Amino acid sequence: MANDSPQISSDVIRGYNDTMILYILSQRPSYGYEISKQIRTMTDDKYVIKETTLYSAFTRMEKNGYIESYVAEPDETGSGKKRTYYKITEAGRSYYGEKCREWVLTKEVVEHFMQPALPEKDVICLPMQEDAGPGD
Amino acid sequence: MANDSPQISSDVIRGYNDTMILYILSQRPSYGYEISKQIRTMTDDKYVIKETTLYSAFTRMEKNGYIESYVAEPDETGSGKKRTYYKITEAGRSYYGEKCREWVLTKEVVEHFMQPALPEKDVICLPMQEDAGPGD
């Protein structure tokens, strides 16, 4: 295996779960288990979406009209267990587009609050000033 | 007011509130109202943190040991209303450093799910394929 554990906390990626799912569905219809695995592989295991998060996202997004579900066989032979597939709607594509534009903005904004130009992998936190405030 | 630029939803910035506050406090101790205004100006009004979000972040982060509070006068003359100032702790600096490193990762990861190279401001969502799925 490439590495051992997810490195991105759900707190920071939280706002992008829906967008990630919509990206995958914008390419072809898919279903829970497959999407979950695709996110894992696309992120090189850096982010693993929880089952409950994923399925509750489906429910929410279908309610919002961004995706539609249908039940189908794994292949066209009609064999195997049926799955619930999801496909993106026009509203979903448009919402996805908005989120992409918002991402560009967000990136710029957040960047202002990050340490400038992290050299390689060493992040150095200088004490800067111990001035104001009570000496305890 | 400065502009009516598009705002960033709290959903997508949610994971970065603490980091933004810690960035500001990593430069000098500050207090609620000032931090709020600083976030506004730094983001050119693209993101305005809610008061309740801000003050509950203070409580949480102080509990977690990332910041420390003290009450002081606005200036050293001893005049004016007292404010609750916050200063970052060593644990806070280290946590902030982690978050910066996580941001670099997150940026890369999220980027995979965004439309490649958005030209200017036009985002085009091609239908791609209408193939699979029932025709209804």
Next chain:
DNA sequence: ATATTTACTACGACAGATGAAGTACGACAG
């Protein structure tokens, strides 16, 4: 004297994420 800005605090509600648990089907090994 009054309005606005500054500087908070309290509280209830809510959405999205989570852990724990359970269901059920199919494939494959022994």
Next chain:
DNA sequence: CTGTCGTACTTCATCTGTCGTAGTAAATAT
């Protein structure tokens, strides 16, 4: 033919962070 593993979900109760509403009160501007 029995058991285990992987697939493909569902239900539910709980937690965390954010938000709306509201209220307090001192300082400053008008």
